[in-house]
Amino acid sequence: MKTELHVATPSVEWRAFEQMIKHKHELRDDVTLVVDLDRLRVIDENKQEITTGLPAGNWTSNLDLETTMSLLTWLDVRFARKVA
Numbered sequence: 001m002k003t004e005l006h007v008a009t010p011s012v013e014w015r016a017f018e019q020m021i022k023h024k025h026e027l028r029d030d031v032t033l034v035v036d037l038d039r040l041r042v043i044d045e046n047k048q049e050i051t052t053g054l055p056a057g058n059w060t061s062n063l064d065l066e067t068t069m070s071l072l073t074w075l076d077v078r079f080a081r082k083v084a
Helices: 012-022 065-078
Strands: 002-005 031-035 040-044
Touching (some): 012 065
Parallel strands (some): 002 031
């Protein structure tokens, strides 16, 4: 999975989260997590947005541990790499 941070100055927490996602090989590599100022989006390889149901809000504020773990768990469930 790739990550794009669409904010002027991403926090240290978001940069660390981006690195965690980059090295998490259990996630699909055909989707991109996009962090916008007011929402998170997931885009597929055809540049189509995948409906996530994540609430709008200020996602660019500093991530706390609980939010980070919840988001990682959610990504694991929704976007796990298919095992053949």
